[in-house]
Amino acid sequence: MPEIKVTPLGAGQDVGRSCIIVSIGGKNIMLDCGMHMGYNDDRRFPDFSYIVQNGRLTDFLDCVIISHFHLDHCGALPYMSEMVGYDGPIYMTHPTKAICPILLEDFRKITVDKKGETNFFTSQMIKDCMKKVIPLNLHQTVQVDDELEIKAYYAGHVLGAAMVHIKVGSESVVYTGDYNMTPDRHLGAAWIDKCRPDILISESTYATTIRDSKRCRERDFLKKVHESIERGGKVLIPVFALGRAQELCILLETFWERMNLKAPIYFSTGLTEKANHYYKLFITWTNQKIRKTFVQRNMFEFKHIKAFDRSYADNPGPMVVFATPGMLHAGQSLQIFKKWAGNEKNMVIMPGYCVQGTIGHKILNGQRKLEMEGRATLDVKLQVEYMSFSAHADAKGIMQLIRMAEPRNMLLVHGEAVKMEFLKGKIEQEFSIDCYMPANGETTTVTTNPKVPVDMSLNLLKREMALGGPLPDPKKPRIMHGTLIMKDNSLKLVSSEQALKELGLNEHQLRFTCRVQLHDPHSDPDTLRRIYTHLKSVLKGYAIQHLPDGTVMVESIVIKVSSSPEEANTKVILLSWSYQDEDLGSFLSTLLKKGLPSGL
Amino acid sequence: RKEMEDSEFDELIDDWFIESLKTYRDLYVYQLEFPTRVIEWTSGKTICVAGYNKSSKNEILELCLPQKLFAEEKKGLCAERDFKVLHGGFSPDPVSVLKHVPGTRLIVTNDGLTSDLQVWNLGGDDSDVITKVSSVQGSAGSPGGVKMAARISPQPEVLHGCRGGDVRLTQLTTGQTLYQLGKPLEGWLIQSLRDPSLLHFVSNAVFLAACANGDVLTVDTRTSSPPQLAPAPSMPDSDVWWADVSGRGGLIRVSSSGWAAVSDPRGPTGITRRARLAVGTPHRDSRDVNVLWAPALDDIVAVSGFSGAVQIYDTSSWQSEPRDSHPLFEHRGHAVCSQRREGGAVAVNCHLWHPKETRTLVSAAADASLHVWDWIHPSDAR
Numbered sequence: 001m002p003e004i005k006v007t008p009l010g011a012g013q014d015v016g017r018s019c020i021i022v023s024i025g026g027k028n029i030m031l032d033c034g035m036h037m038g039y040n041d042d043r044r045f046p047d048f049s050y051i052v053q054n055g056r057l058t059d060f061l062d063c064v065i066i067s068h069f070h071l072d073h074c075g076a077l078p079y080m081s082e083m084v085g086y087d088g089p090i091y092m093t094h095p096t097k098a099i100c101p102i103l104l105e106d107f108r109k110i111t112v113d114k115k116g117e118t119n120f121f122t123s124q125m126i127k128d129c130m131k132k133v134i135p136l137n138l139h140q141t142v143q144v145d146d147e148l149e150i151k152a153y154y155a156g157h158v159l160g161a162a163m164v165h166i167k168v169g170s171e172s173v174v175y176t177g178d179y180n181m182t183p184d185r186h187l188g189a190a191w192i193d194k195c196r197p198d199i200l201i202s203e204s205t206y207a208t209t210i211r212d213s214k215r216c217r218e219r220d221f222l223k224k225v226h227e228s229i230e231r232g233g234k235v236l237i238p239v240f241a242l243g244r245a246q247e248l249c250i251l252l253e254t255f256w257e258r259m260n261l262k263a264p265i266y267f268s269t270g271l272t273e274k275a276n277h278y279y280k281l282f283i284t285w286t287n288q289k290i291r292k293t294f295v296q297r298n299m300f301e302f303k304h305i306k307a308f309d310r311s312y313a314d315n316p317g318p319m320v321v322f323a324t325p326g327m328l329h330a331g332q333s334l335q336i337f338k339k340w341a342g343n344e345k346n347m348v349i350m351p352g353y354c355v356q357g358t359i360g361h362k363i364l365n366g367q368r369k370l371e372m373e374g375r376a377t378l379d380v381k382l383q384v385e386y387m388s389f390s391a392h393a394d395a396k397g398i399m400q401l402i403r404m405a406e407p408r409n410m411l412l413v414h415g416e417a418v419k420m421e422f423l424k425g426k427i428e429q430e431f432s433i434d435c436y437m438p439a440n441g442e443t444t445t446v447t448t449n450p451k452v453p454v455d456m457s458l459n460l461l462k463r464e465m466a467l468g469g470p471l472p473d474p475k476k477p478r479i480m481h482g483t484l485i486m487k488d489n490s491l492k493l494v495s496s497e498q499a500l501k502e503l504g505l506n507e508h509q510l511r512f513t514c515r516v517q518l519h520d521p522h523s524d525p526d527t528l529r530r531i532y533t534h535l536k537s538v539l540k541g542y543a544i545q546h547l548p549d550g551t552v553m554v555e556s557i558v559i560k561v562s563s564s565p566e567e568a569n570t571k572v573i574l575l576s577w578s579y580q581d582e583d584l585g586s587f588l589s590t591l592l593k594k595g596l597p598s599g600l
Numbered sequence: 601r602k603e604m605e606d607s608e609f610d611e612l613i614d615d616w617f618i619e620s621l622k623t624y625r626d627l628y629v630y631q632l633e634f635p636t637r638v639i640e641w642t643s644g645k646t647i648c649v650a651g652y653n654k655s656s657k658n659e660i661l662e663l664c665l666p667q668k669l670f671a672e673e674k675k676g677l678c679a680e681r682d683f684k685v686l687h688g689g690f691s692p693d694p695v696s697v698l699k700h701v702p703g704t705r706l707i708v709t710n711d712g713l714t715s716d717l718q719v720w721n722l723g724g725d726d727s728d729v730i731t732k733v734s735s736v737q738g739s740a741g742s743p744g745g746v747k748m749a750a751r752i753s754p755q756p757e758v759l760h761g762c763r764g765g766d767v768r769l770t771q772l773t774t775g776q777t778l779y780q781l782g783k784p785l786e787g788w789l790i791q792s793l794r795d796p797s798l799l800h801f802v803s804n805a806v807f808l809a810a811c812a813n814g815d816v817l818t819v820d821t822r823t824s825s826p827p828q829l830a831p832a833p834s835m836p837d838s839d840v841w842w843a844d845v846s847g848r849g850g851l852i853r854v855s856s857s858g859w860a861a862v863s864d865p866r867g868p869t870g871i872t873r874r875a876r877l878a879v880g881t882p883h884r885d886s887r888d889v890n891v892l893w894a895p896a897l898d899d900i901v902a903v904s905g906f907s908g909a910v911q912i913y914d915t916s917s918w919q920s921e922p923r924d925s926h927p928l929f930e931h932r933g934h935a936v937c938s939q940r941r942e943g944g945a946v947a948v949n950c951h952l953w954h955p956k957e958t959r960t961l962v963s964a965a966a967d968a969s970l971h972v973w974d975w976i977h978p979s980d981a982r
Contacts, residue, residue, distance in 0.1 A: 208684055208686075208728075209682040209684055210630050210631075210632065210663065210683035210684075210685065210970075211682050212629065212630060212681035212682055212683075213628075213629040213630070215614075216617075216627055216628055216629050216681065219620060219621065219627060220681075222621060223621050224676075258618055259618070365677075366677055384677060385676040385677075386676065386677050386678065386679040387679055388679040388680075388681070395633070395685060396631070396633045399633065418726065418727065420728065421727055421728050421729050422687065422688035422689070422728045422729050422730075423685075423688075425690070425729065426659070426688070426690075429657070429690070
């Protein structure tokens, strides 16, 4: 039986490293190539020696697919392709391809330039790695080679996030990456065909959660901003150029309008152009509402939000500033932070995860004294708020996706099996499918039962029809006789005559013979006649002939009688039949073994 | 047109959320897969909910409340706003009553159709599966209407009554009946106990049974003398009554037409304070009204089941002569967020006060929404 093998190489959780190896129909595919942001040592990258001891990854892998631009899904890519060595194709969507190298370069800077680590990938390596990338469009089937095809679906997690359907022959696997089943202010909900894959591979980090509504997260954000503004404080929101920043701007603009607030909101320079550029480029990846606003007006022609100038940071009175980078490790956001950190009226809102070693990470861990460059220390007196706007499917979302895709097996990666027994039971009961939860490094093997399509010749079908009986019913199996020809990657069922003709073969007759001993005192011709009479009475409706050459024929079956001179009473009955009449032949031999009735 | 409606609803919801900035300290909004009629604390940070679908399998879930809600000093640094499913189990029957036995990992459920009880173990750290442990057979042929009170004394016990007047105390580990309300019941007792609405342990030997007709009985299990009766308050159009005696405010009874009466549970005959609640239309369907004293506030009561709102009343201003009382606070979140549904706003199924966090409540509605909210007293709001 054919098998599909799935091995998760990474570790789970928010900051984990996603990397999954799938073997399907003789192809090996790497799904995501993430890094663990919580480690500085070897554990930060997936252990590729697990798949190849010495050889190059190129020889083993048929392709690599990256689901989205978060570093826990793509951060190990340059290491894998340029340092371990992989020259095969890497697939990702257009937005991921555009944003991924920016994030990688940013991360490289923190690691190498700030922390002074060596043995890390270089800027050139990131560039070389990205040259191997082939972009994917949504819902477009891409042929990796003659047998392997992949298709991307909308995942709604971040701009460009995709789920991917991988197919070899009639076997297939869907990998979800991170996905979100509820639309928000700037992205739509994940969607997939009822593609019935053999396995649906889903992340399980949020499988046992019930998500708080997006609106409550936003409410919390507005509340904090408003509180600070009310008491005359300044609010710094460090953001990455793309993603949540746009969402939060739309939110604040609406809020300012409704509340008739006057405090200025600034957007750090560069951020606007960059974001506008990407949003224009990838407008189809956002939700309908954004698409519409973009048509009507430029997304960033806000009434209340203006471009920031570095001199504004010293202006008196409340203000809100969005500034890059998001982890407070360099640039404008760090400069403003240093200026404002000493005042407890001020506030910094961190809308996402921060890598270890960054100021962002330190203040989120409650650190109140920071060592800055030149041995200076910075007292952090401002209020620090951590908010998560990440869009992940929760327990209900996973069930929704299973309902959509209707997989034959479910596989949850990156979870603690003992904490998910209930979920496993729930999936197995509701969908009558098996649910697997392999630990990292553990291989799950799923046996598939692929359907093999066969073309049947019209002649054979007509002949079958001529035999009568009920018309073929797709739900009921029916036995047919024919010859299966496997040629040129296709299967054909034809009549044996046609098969002989097509293949240029001569027909051979296959006959079975068998001897039955019979105690009978009559002469040989008499015994034969008695056999003839007996068969005539038993086999009504069959063509039975007594031929002058001393044989009896029943259909194709020839019966002869002989005896040896020494034992004239022991007759040897010779039966011979063609294989087509196998059933009748064996019936006759059994019948004759029982002897002839005395009354004949 | 649908799009226009959608955006109008969005605006209304946005309006409410913006207003909520001033009226709630915390607000969390969840959507369960299936609606629940029960919410029960299993610890200070965990609750149990369960489905009540009569035609399919139901889930019992033990959920951990969001960490952010309990992060005291470093609240700002905690970003975790989600519920965690700690334990889950499958019940072949609907769950319309659920009680946790304090100090244990046991819960007791009833399907709302019979008076049988099911006993479940919520499970520990080694497994996340809630398993059925045993069952307690109720009175044969009873049409349900089960009410329960659970305690540990020193074995887990449950006091349970159903329509028809059978009130028993059962030890859960052995299934043994420890006490049964004296039979045959006298005529007036049959009338009262036809439909109990609340059972409550007053002390080790004394319990209180509130009845749907408004009567309240105090039963001393040590004697065979008939229970002490506090007759229903006489208020117009009040066919059905619900009651609570859990808080510091004494005994409160609320009727289907919105009348409320507060009295001393030890001498429940004399009603001290009355009011007419602003519940809108009288309660008509078979759903229960929930009336619950705030455990950590004086004289504050929360009422739901009349509409899509949970109302909070301050009873301290009520007087012996009934007057209209306006809610101190109203949680309209369930109704606001469900407007888009066909058939209008949704009804609140149940609500529950947090045992210690003074103004925190959990509430659930028929659309499977589950809200956790910490309201601000109007006098504290700017």
